[in-house]
Amino acid sequence: MPGTLYIVATPIGNLEDMTFRAVRILREADLIAAEDTRHSRKLLSHFGISRPLTSYFDHNARLKGEAILQRLREGGAVALITDAGTPCISDPGYQLVRDAVAEGIAVVPVPGASAAVTALSASGLPTDAFLFAGFLPNRQGKRRERLAELSGRREVIIFYESPNRLPATLADMQETMGGREVVIARELTKLHEEFLRGPLAEVRETIDNREQVKGEVVILVAPAAEEEPQVADLDALLHRYLGQKGLSLKDAVARAAAESGRPRREVYAEALRVKDEGGLQPEVSADRNDQED
Ligand code: SAM
Numbered sequence: 278m279p280g281t282l283y284i285v286a287t288p289i290g291n292l293e294d295m296t297f298r299a300v301r302i303l304r305e306a307d308l309i310a311a312e313d314t315r316h317s318r319k320l321l322s323h324f325g326i327s328r329p330l331t332s333y334f335d336h337n338a339r340l341k342g343e344a345i346l347q348r349l350r351e352g353g354a355v356a357l358i359t360d361a362g363t364p365c366i367s368d369p370g371y372q373l374v375r376d377a378v379a380e381g382i383a384v385v386p387v388p389g390a391s392a393a394v395t396a397l398s399a400s401g402l403p404t405d406a407f408l409f410a411g412f413l414p415n416r417q418g419k420r421r422e423r424l425a426e427l428s429g430r431r432e433v434i435i436f437y438e439s440p441n442r443l444p445a446t447l448a449d450m451q452e453t454m455g456g457r458e459v460v461i462a463r464e465l466t467k468l469h470e471e472f473l474r475g476p477l478a479e480v481r482e483t484i485d486n487r488e489q490v491k492g493e494v495v496i497l498v499a500p501a502a503e504e505e506p507q508v509a510d511l512d513a514l515l516h517r518y519l520g521q522k523g524l525s526l527k528d529a530v531a532r533a534a535a536e537s538g539r540p541r542r543e544v545y546a547e548a549l550r551v552k553d554e555g556g557l558q559p560e561v562s563a564d565r566n567d568q569e570d
Pocket of ligand 1 (some may be wrong): 289290359361362363364365366367368390391392393436437438439462463464465466467493494495
């Protein structure tokens with residue numbers, strides 16, 4: 278019988294966010310694979326966990342992945358942890374999970390903290406749909422390209438970012454995505470936890486005025502606001518269609534409503550106002566049923 282690969286989330290700052298289940302699974306594991314063994318040893322000793330530990334990070338993933346898979350094939354219980362939060366989420370683990378799944382080895386998630394969802398939950402931005410975009414490219418050209426690509430999305434976009442790069446990234450966002458609401462979630466679950474919320478330009482100014490940004494940050498970007506059709510646009514449409522030969526009031530209203538995206542009843546009221554004010558007389562059409570229904 279093959280063993281089980283456990284994907285175990287650990288705290289993103291506050292040790293109290295470790296779950297009872299995570300502690301039990303790690304205590305019972307035959308092997309713990311950690312992104313950084315020195316870093317994880319501190320966490321494990323805090324919870325009195327003493328199990329064999331091996332490293333698993335991006336640059337040794339191929340070699341170590343094979344050894345871990347072998348252990349799983351032999352029936353071992355292996356727990357994967359990273360430095361903070363949920364493995365595989367902008368962290369090592371994806372390839373191992375994929376290989377285990379391909380071999381029919383059970384992969385069991387042990388959920389806990391993840392900075393993206395933690396930030397979103399208290400951001401005050403819409404939570405019904407979001408796009409996790411991970412880290413942006415390092416090079417400015419590629420970063421701007423990526424931001425421009427994402428700028429039309431209708432969901433909240435969540436980015437991970439390093440504090441040093443935050444000012445440059447906010448500048449690029451303003452260039453490529455324009456004015457919109459953003460939230461910077463800094464040092465989540467830690468002593469100096471902070472949320473900066475507001476229009477991009479204001480949040481950027483706050484960050485630019487700081488000598489240095491410290492700690493870890495998540496950037497959340499609100500969707501671009503849907504452009505409300507302006508009354509002036511609607512007026513222009515009504516003037517065009519109400520004055521058009523052979524078009525009844527009802528037809529003119531239907532066209533203006535379709536083009537402006539406004540409710541027909543509202544457009545009808547506006548059409549009557551335009552007619553009264555401007556003395557526009559649409560030509561009498563064969564269709565006598567001019568009343569809006
Ligand atoms: N696997 C982790 C998770 O589930 O959130 C993410 C690991 S990724 C290498 C590290 C990035 O996550 C940081 O650069 C930062 O953007 C974000 N992050 C992690 N911990 C955070 C915290 N306490 N506060 C704010 N952002 C954090």
